[in-house]
Amino acid sequence: MADKEDPRQIIAREALTPYEKTVPSFSETTNLLSLVNRFPALFVEGTNDALGTYKPYENQVAISPTAFYENRAQGTILHELTHALNENMSRSYFNMDPKYRRDFKSATDEELNFTDAYNKLRPAQSALIDNKDAKEDPYRYDSDELAAYAVARHGFPKIRDPYPVRDHLNATLATEAAILRDLYLRALKSRK
Ligand SMILES: [Zn+2]
Numbered sequence: 001m002a003d004k005e006d007p008r009q010i011i012a013r014e015a016l017t018p019y020e021k022t023v024p025s026f027s028e029t030t031n032l033l034s035l036v037n038r039f040p041a042l043f044v045e046g047t048n049d050a051l052g053t054y055k056p057y058e059n060q061v062a063i064s065p066t067a068f069y070e071n072r073a074q075g076t077i078l079h080e081l082t083h084a085l086n087e088n089m090s091r092s093y094f095n096m097d098p099k100y101r102r103d104f105k106s107a108t109d110e111e112l113n114f115t116d117a118y119n120k121l122r123p124a125q126s127a128l129i130d131n132k133d134a135k136e137d138p139y140r141y142d143s144d145e146l147a148a149y150a151v152a153r154h155g156f157p158k159i160r161d162p163y164p165v166r167d168h169l170n171a172t173l174a175t176e177a178a179i180l181r182d183l184y185l186r187a188l189k190s191r192k
Pocket residue numbers: 079083144145148
């Protein structure tokens with residue numbers, strides 16, 4: 001028998017469940033994290049000023065109670081899970097790209113499609129990201145934050161957006177992220 005689940009985790013899981021089935025970017029993200037066995041432990045707990053945090057080494061996502069009071073928990077969970085997914089895509093990239101892989105197997109066509117797209121579309125490479133913006137607001141225009149905000153915004157367009165950015169940026173970055181999720185899934189399946 002497993003130990004009794006931490007109540008902070010039960011709340012977080014309940015916040016996730018309805019959206020896993022109905023918001024495609026949400027279900028794709030949770031499916032991919034499960035497929036690579038890296039679904040983060042999800043907690044509701046204080047996170048200082050932020051609504052959520054992702055800790056890559058612990059593989060944990062914390063969602064602040066404030067995110068629930070402000071009705072922004074779902075967007076915050078998707079934002080943090082997008083950070084987790086991007087971290088894992090980066091690891092997979094180095095296991096799949098022929099320049100870096102160490103298993104001496106040749107890459108599948110699907111792996112080559114993913115690594116090629118990853119070189120062009122991963123957040124830090126997106127042609128849309130302008131370093132001038134990053135000088136003005138280093139947090140919001142950080143490439144990983146731009147991608148995480150874009151995916152969450154696209155998944156939950158009705159949630160209030162305290163950090164609006166110029167037109168097209170969220171929509172285009174969310175589309176680039178969707179392309180990468182699709183190619184990543186195909187690449188992971190091709191290795192089986
Ligand atoms: Zn973030």
